[in-house]
Amino acid sequence: MKIIAKTLKGLEEVLSKEIHNLGVKDFTIAKRAVIYEGDLKLLYNSNLHLRSALRILVGIDDFTAENEDELYEKAKSIDWKKYLGLNQTFAIDTNVNSDIFTHSKYVAYKVKDAIADFYMEKSGRRPNVNTFEPDVKINVRIFKNNVEISLDSSGESLHRRGYKVEVLEAPLSEVLAAGILLHTDFETKIGFLDPMCGSGTLVTEALMINTGMAPNLLREKFGFMTWLNFERRMWNEIKEKAIEQIKEPSIDFNAYDISRKAIFSTKKNLSLLRYGDRVNVIKKDLFKLKDCHKIDFIIMNPPYDIRLKEEEIISFYQNIGDKLKQDCAPCDAWVFSGNIDALKRLGLRPSKKIKMMNGKIEAELRRFEVEPRIKN
Ligand SMILES: C[S@@+](CC[C@H](N)C(=O)[O-])C[C@H]1O[C@@H](n2cnc3c(N)ncnc32)[C@H](O)[C@@H]1O
Incomplete structure (x- = not known):
């Protein structure tokens, strides 16, 4: 077929x-x-x-x-x-x-x-x-x-994985988050951080990729289940095999956010996943972040809220760039945003730019290989 x-x-x-x-x-x-x-x-x-x-x-x-x-x-x-x-x-x-x-x-x-x-x-x-x-x-x-x-054969869109019980404003689609991560090589790293995790879509998808958990294992319904030719036994065998494939994470996963609600929501979503309790979910302001020495991979989707004033967005992104340079180097940092002008304000030279869409908004994923500054 x-x-x-x-x-x-x-x-x-x-x-x-x-x-x-x-x-x-x-x-x-x-x-x-x-x-x-x-x-x-x-x-x-x-x-x-x-x-x-x-x-x-x-x-x-x-x-x-x-x-x-x-x-x-x-x-x-x-x-x-x-x-x-x-x-x-x-x-x-x-x-x-x-x-x-x-x-x-x-x-x-x-x-x-x-x-x-x-x-x-x-x-x-x-x-x-x-x-x-x-x-x-x-x-x-x-x-x-x-x-x-x-x-x-799917019925409902496959972004409905079945783990998102708590949703905050502006979450990434699970399919988009997984796609973003698959563009990176985060699995070669030792310490993963999303410092602006929101409801935790990136860290949740990353954990599932790293543990080999099939993304739709928690989903109960698929379109093909009500088809005339549905082979329940075959489906059960496929699911059992997928469960057997789940392995321990090989990376330290960290997710921070300044909002208490975001932390609650990320924890709740992770709680449905095997090894979800291995993720350090902590309420933290990115701009107060100091100790990054065990983190060599950072990925984030900062707010690009159109309700914020233009100058505020620009200085917000400038501060993110400064923070990465001052306290997180060396690290492989990836930033996804629907505000491409703001991305330019990070003050870092991207080694990769990938055009994407976030819903109807044109967005970009940029990679920055942040090196420590040489002090005179
Ligand atoms: C666009 S949302 C992230 C959505 C997330 N990727 C998801 O899929 O749910 C941006 C997040 O950045 C957080 N944030 C804003 N300023 C922050 C700061 N200074 N430190 C840490 N988090 C911050 C907000 O609370 C919000 O949850």
């Missing part, structure tokens, strides 16, 4: 490496997606193990359509019995970028009609629509006149 792993802008390469690590040799990198062939086992493994994937689709048909009638006829000619039982429910998700099809709701409506009429003609009955919790979620993607119909 054709598997389409969807991701965020800037994470395509990282995702393709993860897919390669699952044993896939041939894959195609597309815009915000990686496409490969596989069986049910690989589909389940992809949902469980891919840290930088947002959802895993299974392509069932693609064709061109010049108008709505052609879309309807071609969608109706798919053998839906293979994917959807009469007593099951379904929903249609659309992603439309086309001059011909300008209303995504109408596209969903046409495909829904095609499925309903397919069944009515064959058996006089049809499966019901359930947009809230469908058994089978169908994805229709149209770009110009190209139509791709696929089944969503």
Whole structure:
């Protein structure tokens, strides 16, 4: 089957490496997606193990359509019995970028009609629509006149790992946090610190990567579980194997934040993870940080709050840069921010810049190899 792993802008390469690590040799990198062939086992493994994937689709048909009638006829000619039982429910998700099809709701409506009429003609009955919790979620993607119909094997987006019980303002998406970390080589280090941890997404994802814990092990529901071909025994075996693979962390993990609420939230989120209690979560102001000698890797996502005044942001980022130079060198520091002008104010020369998106905001991940200053 054709598997389409969807991701965020800037994470395509990282995702393709993860897919390669699952044993896939041939894959195609597309815009915000990686496409490969596989069986049910690989589909389940992809949902469980891919840290930088947002959802895993299974392509069932693609064709061109010049108008709505052609879309309807071609969608109706798919053998839906293979994917959807009469007593099951379904929903249609659309992603439309086309001059011909300008209303995504109408596209969903046409495909829904095609499925309903397919069944009515064959058996006089049809499966019901359930947009809230469908058994089978169908994805229709149209770009110009190209139509791709696929089944969503994940259901809810894979950023919902199942560990985040406490959320603060402006948390990173788990998929984005994992993708950021996979761009770095933090696993070659001995001491990890996120000094502005918020609800702890970066440290939690880092701990899971380092202990080999599958990112979606705590998640209870996946779309494929309500498919006609769900192989429960295979899925249980895959999960058991993933549990056996978890190993002790090889790095000292530290997460600080100035806010008491953030500390509470990070601890709570980590508490659901094996070895979560090994992370030092401490209330601390970055600007009062003194002893960094056991820390050789720093990653942070400082606030870039648009509510703050421009001058305040600039001096805040300048102070971060000064702190890194004065008290944290030598270290490998990575800063992710949606305020690119502010990143320039750190006063450090980046050795790497990676463009990404944080939701709808253009963001950048920058690496700084901070060296101690030579004193005269
Ligand atoms: C954008 S949020 C980080 C979100 C986090 N990456 C997550 O996924 O939840 C920025 C965090 O920086 C913290 N912060 C702001 N000033 C700080 C300081 N001087 N020292 C330590 N933390 C600070 C805030 O309390 C906030 O939790």
